[in-house]
Amino acid sequence: MLTVTEEQRQAAAARLANSPLGSLDPGASLLVQGGFCPLCGQSADEFVDDLSLREYGISGLCQSCQDQTFGLDGDGPMEVATDPSLFEAEEDA
Numbered sequence: 001m002l003t004v005t006e007e008q009r010q011a012a013a014a015r016l017a018n019s020p021l022g023s024l025d026p027g028a029s030l031l032v033q034g035g036f037c038p039l040c041g042q043s044a045d046e047f048v049d050d051l052s053l054r055e056y057g058i059s060g061l062c063q064s065c066q067d068q069t070f071g072l073d074g075d076g077p078m079e080v081a082t083d084p085s086l087f088e089a090e091e092d093a
Helices: 006-017 022-026 028-034 050-059 065-071 076-080 086-092
Strands: none
Touching: 006 022, 006 028, 006 050, 022 028, 050 065
């Protein structure tokens, strides 16, 4: 498990505050700054790999919310919706 450092937490909060979500919901960056997930409100301090920790730096999402959003093996709703193979049939037509 990888643990978020205070520096990473502050950087994620600042990035989120300056994002479109931050302008819609200023509380989201405050949650991240406090060590919580802006989506579910649970602790966001441990991640399974570098990619998950990197995503935390972008969105502030905890491991559980990342797993639900992106799936465990790239099969979550976000990954399926952006799968390039879905658009190949449209290009061939």
